[in-house]
Each structure stands twice: as structure tokens, then as C-alpha cells.
Amino acid sequence: MPHCPALLISAPASGAGKTTITAGLARYHRRNGLRVRVFKTGPDFLDPKLLARASGAPVYNLDLGMVGADGCKALLAQAAKEADLILIEGVMGLFDGTPSSADLAQALGVPVLAVISGKSMAQTFAAVAFGLARFRPGLPFYGVLANHVASARHAELLQQALPADIPWLGHIATGVDMALPERHLGLQQPEDIADLDARLDLAADIIGTTALAQLPPSVAFAEVSTPAIPRLLAGQRIAIARDEAFSFIYPANLDLLEHLGAELVFFSPLADEPVPADCDAAYLPGGYPELHAPQLARNTRSSDSLRNHVEHGKPLVAECGGMLYLTESITQTDGRRTAQPGLLPGAAQMQKRFAALGMQALTTAQGTVRGHTFHYSTLTTPLIPMAQAQHADTGKSGEAWYQHGPITATYMHAYWPSCPAFAAALFLGKAF
Incomplete structure (x- = not known):
């Protein structure tokens, strides 16, 4: 011990x-x-x-x-x-x-x-x-x-x-x-x-x-035995956005992807870097895209590569701020509206107070994945949710999960080690 x-x-x-x-x-x-x-x-x-x-x-x-x-x-x-x-x-x-x-x-x-x-x-x-x-x-x-x-x-x-x-x-x-x-x-x-x-x-x-x-x-500190993690993502190469606009990433999530067998590479939409063409899937984590919306809108090399990625049917996972970036526009609290790539139908509106807060749980075919939500924006979209999380403490309805072609998007920040099989399914495009 x-x-x-x-x-x-x-x-x-x-x-x-x-x-x-x-x-x-x-x-x-x-x-x-x-x-x-x-x-x-x-x-x-x-x-x-x-x-x-x-x-x-x-x-x-x-x-x-x-x-x-x-x-x-x-x-x-x-x-x-x-x-x-x-x-x-x-x-x-x-x-x-x-x-x-x-x-x-x-x-x-x-x-x-x-x-x-x-x-x-x-x-x-x-x-x-x-x-x-x-x-x-x-x-x-x-x-x-x-x-x-x-x-x-x-x-x-x-x-x-x-x-x-x-x-x-x-x-x-x-x-x-x-x-x-x-x-x-x-x-x-x-x-x-x-x-x-x-x-x-x-x-x-x-x-x-x-x-x-x-x-x-x-x-x-007592050691505990943990289940072996199957290499469900062996041979998969996953591109992850990581910069000042997309930085809300649990280190444990990255560890899990590697334990599942994936190779991780990183790119910066804020620096107008493209998604590597040889990647099998991509991940846009949360962060502060609203603070960099004009720059992100100008960075067409990055957004075009994401569009190409999606058009080729490759899975794209977008959480919270990552989801906002994919919408048609982000509107600030002062009314300033900035067009975004539009890979997801709908628009985001920033709020002066938080719009949602709390622990969440999502029940899936692969098991229950846990996580949380905390955001200062709302999303208006014609998309019908594929699944709905629940608040962990009350059981009330939580964040929606959307599927739009190969894109999976949600406000919920999932803690993937709580359900490794679901994490693997996300990046194989088989979660829902």
C-alpha cells in the first residue's frame, strides 16, 4: 500500500x-x-x-x-x-x-x-x-x-x-x-x-x-483492482483541437483514449491549423470559442478541413464550446453576431448568467457515462435529440445529445473513464 x-x-x-x-x-x-x-x-x-x-x-x-x-x-x-x-x-x-x-x-x-x-x-x-x-x-x-x-x-x-x-x-x-x-x-x-x-x-x-x-x-492509499480496458480503438488516429479556444479537456479522457489503443494528434483551430487528413475521427472539446469567434470565423483553412472530415463520413465529437463553434452563428450578450462554419444547424446565444449547471448521467447501450454541464449559452436548433442526459442528483432531464451525420454534439462534458465502451463507440461513430 x-x-x-x-x-x-x-x-x-x-x-x-x-x-x-x-x-x-x-x-x-x-x-x-x-x-x-x-x-x-x-x-x-x-x-x-x-x-x-x-x-x-x-x-x-x-x-x-x-x-x-x-x-x-x-x-x-x-x-x-x-x-x-x-x-x-x-x-x-x-x-x-x-x-x-x-x-x-x-x-x-x-x-x-x-x-x-x-x-x-x-x-x-x-x-x-x-x-x-x-x-x-x-x-x-x-x-x-x-x-x-x-x-x-x-x-x-x-x-x-x-x-x-x-x-x-x-x-x-x-x-x-x-x-x-x-x-x-x-x-x-x-x-x-x-x-x-x-x-x-x-x-x-x-x-x-x-x-x-x-x-x-x-x-x-489503498490500491484497487480496475477492469482491463479492451483496445477498442486500436489503429484509430484521433485529431483533438487544443488551444485557448478549445481547452476544457480532462487528462483522464486522453489517457483513456490511449488505453483504448488510439493514437492522439492535436491541432489548433485558433491558429488555423487543419485536421490532419489521415485521422479517423476528431474531437472539439469545450472552451471559450465565444471569446475568439471573429478569429475562428476567419480561419477557413481549419473550418474547411472539418467540413471535409465530415463530408467523408468521419466521426466528429463536439462538446459544449466545440458544439457552439460548429453552429451557424454565435451571438454575444451585446448583440454582436459572428457567423461560424454551420456544420450543425442552429445558433448559439451567450447569456450574462449561467444557463445550466450540475452533474449529469447518460444511459446508453454501452452503459452509463457520467459527467457535468456548466455553460453561459443557449442553443437553438431544429435537431431532435438522439438521447437525453439526466441530472445525477434529481433525475430530472439534463443535456440533449445530437447526432447530425457523423457529428455527435452535446453541452455535456462526459468523463469517459466512467464508461470506456461508450467513449470507444463515440469515436467509431456507433454511440447512438
Whole structure:
């Protein structure tokens, strides 16, 4: 059973600074020569990219619902064999959601660090810490880090109010410019933050002044046996769009395609690169095509190659932003409309608030595939759905799945390891 120091970083709510602290921890220990592996709780795409920049290694998602308990255990056991430190960034507040970050920490035996904002608080800080530490019996609790602290005296007040058995691990002062900037789907992408490494290094410097400079306790990660993955895609070459417009890709999905036997190649529609002609299938993941709609519209070399790919009957899988790009047009919130390739009938309209959010599950002939949805757009299309996902927690109707010739399109971000046979069927054009 592999062992490795491990810590889950959580908070009372979103916005407390979990990602910045996790990234700072990863960068600090990496600078000291340790091999750091970071995981992200939940279905997030953006936080993992920033955490990968901080740690120097791919960041995989952990979620008891989407990934499954055995899937989470397998990922962590493998990481424990390779790393000197495992960090897991939580999602929302510690107990928010079903399953929650607390559920994950308790299931895996990973101690919890609570990042708590001290802004506009004194002794009440201790009450919040007390509640997080005691709310669930048996939850492994490591201690608290105070964020947004106004002064040394403020830090002293916060620390003095804590019960003696809740460790104080230090504080981060207000005004330290290390926070990571955001946009409408969450944090900005690493390539959009010019001073990202300076921010990460500053966060690491500050972490070095706290008790978090010391490694957390070692955790034993049980290995689980996982079913062998048949090479259903052996001999298949899959082209994957990957750039600033199409970047919402689970690393575990790419791993699965390779385990299924596929060869992966990448191209950039934003750079007007064509789909390689010798590919058997293509994948347009989600991302931010709406931010680059005019450029994508001008890049006819790329769009013409996609049209040629489809006209030859080759499977094309399009998720969320990838689906929007294939429509006839994208209209921004200010009314600006940009024509797109029109490989899918219909049009996309951006919204100022999110249009859908939540975990999804789709039952197919190959089994049930899990995933999630989170988008700020709506799609108007004459297409009739071939299948309909369901919300995992309520069973209510979820995202539609469309089939238009060899194109399979949906808003749902599927986690393909939850159903490898379905993933293979997608890229063989046999999913529906």
C-alpha cells in the first residue's frame, strides 16, 4: 500500500482563496525539489490548468460521483507511488454538494486544511473553524490558515480565539497581490495571465513563512483492482483541437483514449491549423470559442478541413464550446453576431448568467457515462435529440445529445473513464 504526505485544501465557501493557496503550496514544495501531484475536487477545467503550472504535472479530477470511489482511489494510489506530496483542492465549501469535499476527505483519509477569510472578523473566526472541524465526527482535520488578515494584531486575535486542539498554521496578509484573476466561467487560463509565475512564486514565498512549509502527515492509499480496458480503438488516429479556444479537456479522457489503443494528434483551430487528413475521427472539446469567434470565423483553412472530415463520413465529437463553434452563428450578450462554419444547424446565444449547471448521467447501450454541464449559452436548433442526459442528483432531464451525420454534439462534458465502451463507440461513430 503506497504512502505519501497528503492534504485536502478546503474553506467555508467559494472565494476564500483555495486555488491560490493550493498553487502556492505546490510551487513552494516543487521549488524545494519535491515531486508534487495536485488533484482538483469536482469537474473543474480551469483550476487544474493553473495548478498544473504551479506543480509541473498534469492535474486530474477527483469526484466520488463522476470519477467514482474506485477511480479516485486508483488515481491517488498511482500518484502516491510517484510523488513526495499530494495536494487536493476542494470545491465550494467543505460540506457543500453531494458528494462534498468532506465526503472525499473522509473516504480517502486525507487531512483537511481549512482556508478561512479573516476579513471583518475577530473571535467569530474561531467559531467558523470550530464548526468546520467538529461538524462531522471522524473527519480528519489538519488545521486552519487565515486569509485576508489586516495586521499582526488581527492575526493574534484570530489565533488566540481558536480552541487549543485546532492547529493554527499561519496567516496571509490583506493586500498581498497573489490572487489569481477570474472571468465568467471561473479563473483565467494560464496563458492569459502575463505575471502568473510571479504570482505563484509570491504565493510560494508567503507559504514558506507559515507552518505549511512543513509536510503534512503521510497517508496510506489503498490500491484497487480496475477492469482491463479492451483496445477498442486500436489503429484509430484521433485529431483533438487544443488551444485557448478549445481547452476544457480532462487528462483522464486522453489517457483513456490511449488505453483504448488510439493514437492522439492535436491541432489548433485558433491558429488555423487543419485536421490532419489521415485521422479517423476528431474531437472539439469545450472552451471559450465565444471569446475568439471573429478569429475562428476567419480561419477557413481549419473550418474547411472539418467540413471535409465530415463530408467523408468521419466521426466528429463536439462538446459544449466545440458544439457552439460548429453552429451557424454565435451571438454575444451585446448583440454582436459572428457567423461560424454551420456544420450543425442552429445558433448559439451567450447569456450574462449561467444557463445550466450540475452533474449529469447518460444511459446508453454501452452503459452509463457520467459527467457535468456548466455553460453561459443557449442553443437553438431544429435537431431532435438522439438521447437525453439526466441530472445525477434529481433525475430530472439534463443535456440533449445530437447526432447530425457523423457529428455527435452535446453541452455535456462526459468523463469517459466512467464508461470506456461508450467513449470507444463515440469515436467509431456507433454511440447512438
